[in-house]
Amino acid sequence: MARCLGALKKLMVQEAKEPEHKSIKNALLSAGETPMPKRTKKKRAKVEKVMHEWKEGKLHSGSKKGPKVKGRKQAIAIAISESKRSKKK
Numbered sequence: 001m002a003r004c005l006g007a008l009k010k011l012m013v014q015e016a017k018e019p020e021h022k023s024i025k026n027a028l029l030s031a032g033e034t035p036m037p038k039r040t041k042k043k044r045a046k047v048e049k050v051m052h053e054w055k056e057g058k059l060h061s062g063s064k065k066g067p068k069v070k071g072r073k074q075a076i077a078i079a080i081s082e083s084k085r086s087k088k089k
């Protein structure tokens with residue numbers, strides 16, 4: 001977080017010196033920040049499957065006997081978690 005703020009401060013100082021615009025993404029990359037990782041096809045497929053279950057109202061937290069997931073953010077968290085689990089196997 002501190003590195004991001006430092007990068008934004010650098011960008012502000014550079015814009016004051018240079019009239020040409022530099023995007024925030026480029027400033028973060030030059031400060032050593034890495035872009036978001038891309039997901040593989042398997043992971044994307046798993047996320048799509050879980051989100052489809054959520055939309056149909058069939059996604060449960062924990063086991064099939066657990067309560068149904070109602071929130072979108074919780075469904076996304078479960079989808080990402082399951083995609084990570086499939087990687088480990």
